[in-house]
Amino acid sequence: MRSVPGRRRIAAAALALAATAPLLTGCLQEASPHDAVRDFLVGWQSGDHMLAARRTDGDPAEVAKAIGDVRLDLDAASFRFQVTGITSEGDTAEARYRAEVDLGENNPLWVYDGVLPLHLVDGQWKVRWSPSVLHPKLGPGQRLAVEPTSGGRQPILDREDDPLQTNAVLYVAGVTPATVDDPQKVCAELAKVTGFAQDRLFSRVRSAPPKTFVPLVTFGRQKFAELRAELEAIDGIEIDQQEQPVAPAAPKQIVGTVSAVTPETEQQLGGPQRAGDSIGLDGLQKAYQDRLTGATGTKVVTIDLKTGETVTKLAEWPGRANAPVSTTIDSRLQRAAESAVSATRRSALVAVKPATGEILAVSTKGMHQVKDALAGKFPAGSAFSVVAADALLKSGVKTTQKLPCPQSRSVGGARFQLTREASSRTLSFRRSFTEGCVTALAALARRVEASSLVASATAYGIGSEWTLPLSSYSGTMPGMRSDAAKAQAIVGQNVKVSPLAMALVAGAVASGTWHPPVLVTSPAQPLPSDDGETVVRQPDPVRLNADTVKTLRSLMRAGVTSGSAAAAAATTGAPVHGIVSAPVDGRSWFIGWRGEVAVAVLVEGGDPAAVAGAFFRYATAAS
Template identity: 30%
Template sequence: MRSGTRAAVVGGVFAVLIGTAGCGGGSAASGSKGSTGGADEKPAAEQVKTGPPSADEAKSTAADFLAAWAAGDSAKAAGLTDDAESATAALASFRRDAHVTKLALKAGRGSGTSVPFTANARIAYAGQQAPLAYSSALTVVRDEVSGRPVVKWRPSVVHPKLGPGDSLRTGPADAPPIKALDRHGKELRAADHPALKSVLAGLRERYGKKAGGKAGVETWISRAKGNGGKARPDETLKVLSKGTPGTLKTTLDAGLQTVAEQAVNKRAKASVVAVKPSTGEILAVANSPANGFNAALQGSYAPGSTMKVISSALLIDKGLARYGKPHPCPKYFSYGGWKFQNDKKFEISGGSFEQSFARSCNTAFISQAPKLSDDALTKEARDVFGIGLNWQAGVPTFDGAVPVQKDAPKAASLIGQGGVRMNPLNMASVAATARTGVFRQPYLVSPSLDGRTLAKAPRSLKPSTSKQLRDLMRLTATSGTAAQAMSGVPGDIGAKTGSAEVDGQEKPNGWFTAYRGDLAAAAVVPAGGHGGDSAGPIVAQVLRAG
């Protein structure tokens, strides 16, 4: 045990006691045996310990590290990690930027080389003080060069919510708080709508100052910036003094938001988005789990056969397919060195294009790949459906990707595999464009508030193509693969199912996109299986409520 610390086991809890004199030297400092200097002494390289640290080594190393950190000796604590430079900077920032004046750390009962611990900090800023308590964990590994047990450095050691480049800060908040309202003037609170927590944080970060509020003093996680800004909004951990919130009106519908959250919560993992086709306004955003990554707006998944909405528009525009006309749906089709097949190897002999669409025949689309240029699908997705344009929704979004590809990947893109990537926001927009014939960029806050320019697609769907798409989606919703999920959904409806294979995943990701009148929605259920069975009920529940 290192000087200045001692450890005690009390009631099964390994407690680090700070500031108590102890014996010098420590087993945590070296994994090699002492040398007598005799003639039979082995070379130092052979004395270096290997293999995972023992449970005793993990306890001892964790105790030394936590003791040094609690005492404010960042250099000493960092020296007990496998990345002293990064650890020194992070631990120093914890004291300096978060304004931590006192810190007590207590290790819990670990499992193997993993040691959980609790942190109780005291924050002081401009005459105001507040406690900050949380739990985290560290892992002890063996240094390959010295053989010493050391703490594997990760930002989450400092706080479990910290990622690479993130930091804890205390001071006047970067943005004043907001009072977010739905389209009818009802307040949207994270307590009532947990799935909106990250969305509300993103809106505050972007519009807090514009909404007219006054910032208070807070402790928060400052997220790292990447290409194009922050992938996630900052997160408030502690409010030392409340600010004055400004009022921000959104396009969301509180009632529909509640339904969307109820729908995704039936699954361990799922996401859904609802939009208004006539305007592009986002009406609901929900993820399960609610406190996870905002996959509904920022996810990047292969969309499977929901992509056939865009592919059908392309084939119709190019004169390669038409509603009511014969179209091949063989059991197999080979292209670019790959052999493609339909689900359960079905085929439609002498069938029509609408039958292939309604039953989601893969080969009906793959067979047309030889007749298309490599960039044809990319252009259709971008120029008609707005995919890949720079959307300005009011919060960070991933705006879809349909890269130019060749050979087999080009064919796979036609059925939503290959390099194609989408999320529920993108696919809800695709259904909305199919419904109206015009791409209207989805958004959460009116562009009039900050003067931003919404993305515009270079052209609309051709009237004939638009009508055929609606007919194809209506047939699918009433008698095709989407019929079971859409049963009982009234009005003018259309839908498309999708199942996207993922390497190493037993079941495919389930997709579903549909519209009912002036409401469009899309959902994804990772590893959910067939889209009609997994994502379909989620979308249908939202459409019925709308």
């Protein structure tokens, strides 16, 4: 985030003067050329331009104005000087200095070496005045100017490098200084219409080359329509229409929205507007704002006052190049996901690639794609029995073991209730798993250690410290010091997860290895932390026990062919594997996979298996 210009100017100038003035006065004590050099540089640095001007042989008023104009011409935050040497011979002398000019707006310091020729005038040392004392290449009839350059905004791309947004027109209001009679008046009127600070608008105009279009304020379509008449009434204002990739396509909340900078958001960018300035408000547009927009390039040039043409380029900083952001989103699957959830009231669907953890699609209805699908904290319900089964199978439970499936049961004082009628009062572990008989599954709490449940949850990424550029949640396991707590964990009552976490669980069974999630491939992870220094690395993939995974795949295939997830079956393509959870707080899950796509579907008041089945069918039709 760029600094706030007004505050930076005051602080930088004060610090520079406090640091440098003692240095100059401390090392230049003699009544000699040193005194004139000291007063000239201290006056220039501190803004006491008349002090500096009186130490020259020019007209004090004209010289003071010329020195003050340099600050305005550069829109400089501060000047800082260091004397690097003084030589004298008779009644002439020469001082050499190094200048550090803070051009503001996060530009680098402009450092250059200058020369002050001096001579004795009526017994006093004076700087021999000419524009070249301000910069060696500044000639008579010339001034300094700053020319910024911007590359606009780059797109966010799907896995096939197609943009995940469409172009929209931004309207840039600005001026060409050479064609404006009264820039102050124009900026005052523009400030009144837009709310931007007049002095910042004017400083941008004042420091620019006169024949260059200077962008001042950028508007979206709606805001421009509201203000168009007022803007067109300002004599000298020009409107430049620019197309930029700012209108998000699905998944819209993942991609994020973009706004033209307003007076309220200007502080986030710092400084006056530039052509196409825009700010990501949320999603990946916000997370990668600096990459997508880059950093403004800057040139310092000399300008011929008569012609307005550039004479010499004195310095140039290209800025940081902008670049697109590449994601793992599969637009074909994203469209299938959007269609699949469209008939629901409230739902979230996350699809991942089992072999890599890449997020292929995120779609919601009545929920938020980031806050709920990636970062939601929902009870896992009996969908968590996939993870619990991993621990139970390793603890010796057989899939053929007979288990009573009563309508209700108490385990260690915790009560469990069926929400739908079981097919039989006695089921095998396989049938209890595929039908989601929570009363039978909870009874197995005494057959497994809490540490085993935790170990399996960890292997499947629950509670893992992964990192994504957007908020996400890997889940939490409870402390389990009793059979009741273990039973509640087996059926997911006290386990919190996100749809993303459960999609990765399904992907882990499908591939045999749990992978951390990946959403952005360029720039590549790992990502820098909030302090910009520490590197945050993804956890390593976890290879699962092959025999246990083989059994889990068989169980999850049965969940579709003969269990409660039958609605997820697809008529074509690879077979579907999955299970449906018993409802918790009115919400139920489907987790499973078909081919190279694993999904988690969370639905409120509906059948998640039907949503998953629709997703697979739409995906097949679109392929």
